[in-house]
Amino acid sequence: MQELDRLRAMADPERAARDAARHKTGRETLGLAPADIETLAREWRERHDLDGRVALARALWDSDIHDARLLAARLLVQARMRPDDGAWQAILDWAPQIDGVEIGDAVMSAASRRLVADPARIEASEDWAGDGSPWLRRGALMATLPWAKMNNPKPADLAIRDRVLDWAAELAHDRHGAVRQAVxxxxxxxxxxxxDRVAAWQPAPRPEPEPEPDDQSL
Structure with missing residues (x-):
């Protein structure tokens, strides 16, 4: 695959070693700088039609190379994409495989564009908010960030904003720091x-710790 050959030709072994130590996933890492990934994403978005972009993104993701997965997500970061069902399905397929903040946030950046394009997809984010994976719980919030940033939200947008704030209330005491950071x-x-809305927001009560077993139950 010529795109992977190009990525490997741009590898920075020293940076790759630092990145791999930070990610701790054991996944092959090439050490590409974020600016290089963005340059390639822009070039390949312009070169391929929509179906070609989705196919390339899937192939890059399936390589299981850290930098290639980041680039796969960046290929799908585009506000106007019609039809976008193929891109959305790719994101849904990738989401359960997320195992870290950097790749997760890249995928959810792409997801956020598709949610804004079709807010009915918010149901998927609600599922992520209750998922057993901390990366998906974080992702539910990162994917819906556009609703936190809207300056002139419509009533439907305010309803989504309130819905996400309900998730945030439940996740405010999450045991995983990356989730609390997303809140x-x-x-x-x-x-x-x-x-004013933030001032009125309250986290859910902190869960009670499970009691220690008494001697009679041992």
Whole structure:
């Protein structure tokens, strides 16, 4: 695959070693700089039609190379994409495979464009918010960030905003720090547009710790 050959030709072994140590997934990492990934994504988006872009993105993802997966997600970061069912299905297929913040946030950046294009897809994000994977729980919030950033939301947008704030209330005490960080990101971005709504928001009560077994139950 010539695109993978090009990625390998751009590899930076020293950066790759640092990146791999940070990600801790064991996945092959080439060490491409974010600017290089963005340049390639822009070039390949222009070169391929929509079906070709989705097919290339899937092939890059299936290579299981860290940088290629980032690039796969970037290929689908586009506001106007019609029809976009193929891109959305790719995102749904990738979501359960997310195993870290960097790839997860890249995929959810693409997902956010598809959610704005068709807000009915918010149901998928609600499923992610209750998923056993912390990366998907984080993803539910990252994918819906556009609703935190809207300056002039319509009634339907306000309903989605309230819905996500309900998820955030449940996730505010999540045991995984990346999820709690996503809650804070959502509230921070919303606070710049609607500080009163953030002031009125309350996290759900902190779950009670499970009691220690007494001697009789041992």
């Amino acid at each position: 804070q990101t959502w509230l921070r971005d919303l606070g710049r547009r609607d500080p």
